[in-house]
Amino acid sequence: MKASMRSRQEPRRVSNGVIIAAMLLSLCVLSIVKARYCSTPFGPGKPEDQLQEQMNSSIRMETDDEPASAVKTAGEEEDEDVDVQEDSGPAPKVTSAAVAANTGSGAGKKDKSKKKKKPTCFMTSKRSERCEAAGDIRVVGNTSTIYISPLDREWKTKPYARYHDPVAMSHVREFTLKPLPSGAAAPACTKNHSVPGFVFSNRGFSGNLYHDYTDVLFPLFLSTRKFKGDVQFLLSDLKPWWVAKFRPLFRQLSKYDVVDVNNDLETHCFPRIVVGSDFHKDMGIIPSKSAGHVSTGDFKRTLRNAFGLERAAASRGGATGTGKPRLLIISRKNSRRFLNEREMAAAAAEEGFEVRIAEPDQHTDMATFARLVNSADAMIGVHGAGLTNMVFLPAGAVLVQVVPFGGLEWLTRVTFKEPAADMEVKYMDYNVQLEESSLLDQYPRGHQVLVDPYAVHKQGWDALKTAYLDKQNVRLDLDRFRATLREVLVALPPASTSTTPAT
Ligand SMILES: *[C@@H]1O[C@H](CO)[C@@H](O)[C@H](O)[C@H]1NC(C)=O
Ligand SMILES: *[C@@H]1O[C@H](CO)[C@@H](O)[C@H](O)[C@H]1NC(C)=O
Ligand SMILES: *[C@@H]1O[C@H](CO)[C@@H](O)[C@H](O)[C@H]1NC(C)=O
Numbered sequence: 001m002k003a004s005m006r007s008r009q010e011p012r013r014v015s016n017g018v019i020i021a022a023m024l025l026s027l028c029v030l031s032i033v034k035a036r037y038c039s040t041p042f043g044p045g046k047p048e049d050q051l052q053e054q055m056n057s058s059i060r061m062e063t064d065d066e067p068a069s070a071v072k073t074a075g076e077e078e079d080e081d082v083d084v085q086e087d088s089g090p091a092p093k094v095t096s097a098a099v100a101a102n103t104g105s106g107a108g109k110k111d112k113s114k115k116k117k118k119p120t121c122f123m124t125s126k127r128s129e130r131c132e133a134a135g136d137i138r139v140v141g142n143t144s145t146i147y148i149s150p151l152d153r154e155w156k157t158k159p160y161a162r163y164h165d166p167v168a169m170s171h172v173r174e175f176t177l178k179p180l181p182s183g184a185a186a187p188a189c190t191k192n193h194s195v196p197g198f199v200f201s202n203r204g205f206s207g208n209l210y211h212d213y214t215d216v217l218f219p220l221f222l223s224t225r226k227f228k229g230d231v232q233f234l235l236s237d238l239k240p241w242w243v244a245k246f247r248p249l250f251r252q253l254s255k256y257d258v259v260d261v262n263n264d265l266e267t268h269c270f271p272r273i274v275v276g277s278d279f280h281k282d283m284g285i286i287p288s289k290s291a292g293h294v295s296t297g298d299f300k301r302t303l304r305n306a307f308g309l310e311r312a313a314a315s316r317g318g319a320t321g322t323g324k325p326r327l328l329i330i331s332r333k334n335s336r337r338f339l340n341e342r343e344m345a346a347a348a349a350e351e352g353f354e355v356r357i358a359e360p361d362q363h364t365d366m367a368t369f370a371r372l373v374n375s376a377d378a379m380i381g382v383h384g385a386g387l388t389n390m391v392f393l394p395a396g397a398v399l400v401q402v403v404p405f406g407g408l409e410w411l412t413r414v415t416f417k418e419p420a421a422d423m424e425v426k427y428m429d430y431n432v433q434l435e436e437s438s439l440l441d442q443y444p445r446g447h448q449v450l451v452d453p454y455a456v457h458k459q460g461w462d463a464l465k466t467a468y469l470d471k472q473n474v475r476l477d478l479d480r481f482r483a484t485l486r487e488v489l490v491a492l493p494p495a496s497t498s499t500t501p502a503t
Contacts, residue, residue, distance in 0.1 A: 061205070061208050061210040061211060061384070061385045061415070118132075120132065120133055120148075120151065120152070120155055120177065121155045121157050121177070121275075123163070124278040124279070125161075125278065125279045125280070126163065126164050127161050127162055127163050127164050127165075127279040128161040128163060128219065128276060128277060128278050128279035129157050129158070129163060129276050130223075130274065130275065130276045130277070130278060131155060131157050131175075131177055131273075131274070131275040131276060132272075132273070132274045132275075133148045133151060133177070133272070133273055134271060134272040134273075135148060135149050135150055135151075135271075136148070136149040136180055136269075137197065137269060137270040137271065137272065137273045138180060138186065138187050138189060138267055138268070138269050139197060139199075139234060139261065139267065139268040139269070139270065139273070140187050140267050141234065141236070141259075141260075141261035141262045141263070141264065141265075141266070141268070142262065142263075142265055144173055144174065144175045144176060144236070144262065145175070145176050145177075145178055146175055146176070146177045146178070146199075146273060146275065147178055147179070147180040147181070147186065147187060148177055148178070148179065148180055148273070149179065149180035150179075151177060151178070151179040151180070152179075153179070154176060154177065154178050154179070155176070155177040156174055156175070156176050156177070157174065157175055157177070157275055157276055158172040158173070158174050158175070158201070158276075159172070159175065159199050159200045159201050159236060159275050159276035159277070160172040160200070160201045160203065160204040160215060160216070160276075161215050161216070161219040161276070161277050161278075161279040162204050162205070162211075162215050168204040168205050168211075168215070169204065171203040171204055171205075172201050172203045172204050172236075172237070173201060173203065173236050173237050173262065175199065175236070175275055177275070187267045188267060189267055189268075189269035190266045190267045190268075191266045191267070191268045191269065192269050193232050193268060193269065193270050193271075194271065195227070195230040195231055195232055195256075195270075196227065196230070196231050196232070196270060196271065196272035196273065196274060197231070197232045197234050197268060197270040197272070197273045197274070198223070198224055198227075198231050198232065198233050198234065198254075198273075198274045198275075199234045199235075199236060199261065199273070199274070199275040199276065200216065200219075200220055200233070200234075200235060200236065200276065200277055201216075201235070201236040201237050202216060202235060202236075202237055202238065202239055202242050202243075203236070203237040204216075206242065207239070207242060208385050209360070209385045209386070209388040209389070210283075210385040210388045210415065211385075212242075212246070212388075213283055213388055213391060214282050214283045216277075217246065217249065218279075218280075218283060218284065218285060218299065219277030219278060219279050219280075220253070220277050221249075221253065221285070221294070221298075221299050221302065222277070222278060222280060222285045222290045222294055222299075223274070223277040223278050223291075224253050224254070224277075225253065225290075225291075225292060225294045225298065225302075226291040226292045226294075227253075227254075229253065229254055229255040230255065231253070231254050231256075232254065232256050232259065232268070232270070233250060233253075233254050233256070233258045233259065234258075234259045234261035234268065235258050235259065235260060235261060236261055236262055237262065238258070238260040238261070238262070238263070241363075243258055245366045246366065248306035248307055248366075248367065249302070249303060249306045249307075251306065252302045252305055252306045253302075278290075281419075282414055282415065282418070282419060283388075283391075283415075283416075283419035283423075284296050284418075284419050284422045284423075285298075285299060285422070295422070296419075296422035296423055297422070297423075297424065299391075300391060300395075300423060300424070303370070303391055303392065304374070304392075307366065307367045307370040307371065307374075307392070308367065308371070309370060309371060309374040309392060309394075310374070311374050311375065311394040312394055312395060313394050313395045313396050313493065314376075314377040314378075314393065314394040314395065314396040314397035314398075314492060314493060315377060315396070315492060315493050315494070315495050316377070316489060316492040316493065316494055316495050317494075317495025318354060318377055318495075319375050319377070322354055323495070324352055324353060324354040325352075325353055325354070325377035325378060325488075325489070325492055326353065326354045326355075326356060326375055326376045326377050326378070327348050327353040327354070327355050327356070327376065327377070327378045327379075327380065327485070327488075328356050328357075328358060328372065328373060328376035328378070328379045328380070329341065329344060329345065329348075329355065329356070329357045329358070329379075329380055329381065330358065330359070330360070330379060330380065330381030330382075330384075330386040330387060330389070331357050331358060331359040331381075332359065332381070332382060332384055332386065333359060335469065335470050335471070335472070335473070336382040336383065336384055336404055336469065336472060336473065336474065337382075337473040337474070338382065338402075338473075338474060338475075338476065339438065339473050339474065339475040340475045340476060340478075341357060343478060344476055344478070344481060345357060347478050347481055347482050347485070348481075348485055350482075351482055351485045351486065351489070352489065353378070353485065356372065356376065358372060359386070360386050360389060369389065369392075370389075370392040371392075373389045373390075373392035373393060374392045374393065374394060376393065376397065377394070377397050377398070377492055378397060378398040378399075378400065378488045378492070379393060379397065379398075379399050379400070380399075380400040380401075380402065380430070381400075381401070381402065382401075382402040382404060382474060383401055383402065383403055383404060383408065383411070383412050383415070383416070387399065387401060387415075387416050390416065390419075390420065390423060390425050391423065393423070393425050395424040395425075396424065396425075396426065396492065396493040397425055397426070397492075398425070398426045398427075398428060398488045398491050398492060399416065399420055399425050399426070399427050399428070400428045400429075400430050400484060400488065401416050401417065401427070401428070401429055401430070402430045402432060402474060402476070403429055403430065403431045403432060404432050404437070404468055404469065404472050404474060405432045405433065405434055405436070405437040405439060405453075405468065405472065405474075406439075406449075406453045406456070406464070406467065406468030406472070407453035407454055407457065408468060408469075409429070409431070412429070417429070426491045428484065428487065428488065428491070430476070430480075430481075430484055432474050432476075433477070433480075434450060435477065436474055436475055436476055436477050436480075437472055437473075437474055437475075438471075438472055438473040438474065438475070439467075439468075439471075439472055442471065449467045449468075453468070456468070
């Protein structure tokens with residue numbers, strides 16, 4: 001699939017520093033797959049709230065190439081134990097620590113666990129486990145073993161912040177922490193490091209931009225910023241194209257090249273090791289929970305530095321000296337498409353925007369796309385991983401999430417609406433009406449899909465996904481669209497206070 005970016009007046013091929021390639025993103029679908037949740041009968045009252053509560057923790061976007069069979073088989077059996085360290089054999093301490101952390105049942109417990117010596121590995125949130133040790137540390141990535149002296153006993157962990165999601169975790173390599181054997185049985189160091197090692201993984205659902213950020217990059221940032229570059233990243237299941245994509249960000253966090261820990265056949269030795277990131281919330285950081293009180297704003301600033309993004313702030317006057325704000329329309333090709341993209345672009349131009357249309361995909365050069373997003377004052381797109389690019393928007397920019405027909409507000413809230421505020425992005429919904437949806441052509445009048453979305457939700461995730469996410473395209477009502485654009489203009493910071501250069 002080819003990505004394209006075109007100005008509205010003169011559609012043109014993408015060439016000069018623009019977007020070429022093909023990305024799994026366009027195949028991205030949001031999915032919440034949990035038979036257990038879906039089969040729960042919803043009581044009377046507020047079905048959307050109940051559904052949200054029950055599906056909350058499994059909201060995800062995944063690429064179509066994730067093994068669907070794993071989705072089906074992982075389901076029910078594995079669900080129950082994901083919050084505790086199920087793979088770690090006899091681990092009473094960990095289990096109770098995990099439970100205490102998860103129930104969050106009051107400050108008393110927290111104080112108590114602070115007085116006790118922390119276990120080597122423990123759940124730092126429902127989604128994340130961290131193991132930490134100091135001493136004589138020898139990492140044999142080839143066998144995913146970390147020898148530690150001193151260490152009380154063996155531990156097992158998976159360094160990916162999605163513990164509540166067995167499907168994602170089934171793809172993540174497990175590391176074993178073992179007491180260092182004495183004498184000749186100890187593996188000899190082939191690389192000595194003076195800084196701490198930090199182990200994380202890019203399996204799970206990474207490769208999908210939303211998961212790259214919410215499962216890996218935000219957690220990595222909030223966990224490692226405190227090292228001020230003096231940390232050696234050890235990436236498990238390393239995918240070279242993935243590292244290349246985010247290398248500028250890793251450079252901001254570590255002075256050293258990322259190590260392909262499972263494949264480099266070295267024994268890396270460290271004075272200290274951390275395995276696994278902490279997790280705070282979807283696409284965000286809670287400063288009070290982070291070492292050094294880093295914030296989502298710090299993350300955005302770091303991204304700006306990493307990718308050389310010049311604009312700190314959006315403005316009604318735009319960046320380019322045209323005096324017009326730039327609207328970026330995020331295009332999708334395979335599902336949830338805009339059917340009247342050109343008309344939308346024309347309408348936006350008439351409302352006073354300079355318009356760009358772009359479709360990011362897996363091979364999109366990150367820096368190039370980041371600069372395009374950063375040059376925009378407003379961004380609009382149908383719900384999907386492409387909206388994750390809002391991390392590059394300048395402060396005060398407006399994000400318009402087009403919510404497909406089907407009662408999906410709860411889904412779109414957690415993924416993009418709530419994270420927007422911390423990113424200093426103004427958020428607007430555009431809720432697609434039935435008249436604007438391709439569903440009207442696909443189903444007879446009066447069909448349940450058209451008249452009773454919540455009844456479809458109750459049939460489970462697959463039904464919901466098929467009906468409203470995979471098979472729906474949208475044709476925005478241009479009058480409504482124009483009205484939205486006028487709201488966007490009002491919401492943008494006035495031109496006079498604009499375009500402070502990035503620091
Ligand atoms: C579900 O998510 C929403 C929004 O993040 C949150 O307010 C609510 O407490 C969550 N509910 C549960 C049961 O986790
Ligand atoms: C790496 O592990 C494989 C199997 O686990 C083993 O056969 C091989 O000898 C190991 N290589 C090194 C250099 O340790
Ligand atoms: C690493 O340090 C240890 C202990 O000082 C030393 O014995 C070993 O030779 C060093 N290895 C390398 C490759 O420098």
